[in-house]
Amino acid sequence: MSYQPKILAFAGALRTDSTNKKTIRIAAEGALKAGAQVTLIDLKDFPVPLYDGDIEADSGLPENAIKLQELMLAHDGFLISSPEYNSGISGTLKTYIDWTSRAHGGHPAGACYGGKIVVIMSASPGGLGGLRGLFDLRKVLSTMGVILLPNEFAVSRSHDAFNEDGSAKDAFVQNNLEGLGKTLTEFLIRLNG
Ligand SMILES: Cc1cc2nc3c(=O)[nH]c(=O)nc-3n(C[C@H](O)[C@H](O)[C@H](O)COP(=O)(O)O)c2cc1C
Incomplete structure (x- = not known):
C-alpha cells in the first residue's frame, strides 16, 4: 500500500476569530488536496496551565499535554501558524511547546518533536505579517530536533x-498557503514513500 503522510495542523492562537486559525485551515486544505491525511486541531480544545515545575513534580503533565504529545507522536509532520507577539513567538504556543517537550510515558524529553518535518507560517494585521515571530519559532523548533523546511509565508494585513x-x-495568498501544505506533503512522500 502506498504511503500517506500524516500531518497535524494547528495555530498558536486561541481566539475564535483568529486569523492564524484561518491561515492554518488553508494550508491544511493544501496538504489534503496533495494526498495527506490531515488532523486539524484547535489548541483551545486542549487547555493547559502555564508551565509550572511544581505542577509537573506534584501531578505530572496535564492531561491535555499528554493528549497533544500522543497526537504529535502519531503524525509525521506539522503545519503551524503562529502570531507574532511583541516581536517573538506567542506565549500561547510556547506554553504548549514547553509542556509537550517534557518526558512522559517512557518517551524522553522532546520525543514528539525529534525528526518531525515542519512548515511554519504566520498572520498579523501588520505589514510584516508576523515574520519576526517566525524567526523565533524557527530557532525554538530547530533546537528541538525538528526538521524545518525553508518554505514559509506571512499573511500581512490579516484582519482584511x-x-x-x-x-x-x-x-x-491562497496559493502560497495551500502550497505550504502541498510542499510538506510532497516532502514527506519523497522521504518515506
Ligand atoms: C500581546 C500582543 C502582542 C502583539 N505583538 C505584535 C507584534 O509584535 N507584531 C505584530 O505584527 N502583531 C502583534 N500583535 C497583533 C497580533 O498580530 C494580532 O492580534 C493577531 O491578529 C493575532 O493573531 P490571531 O488573529 O490569530 O489571533 C500583538 C497582539 C498581542 C495581543
Missing part, C-alpha cells in the same frame, strides 16, 4: 485578508 468562507481574498 480572508473571505467569509475562510478563503484568502488574494489568490496569491
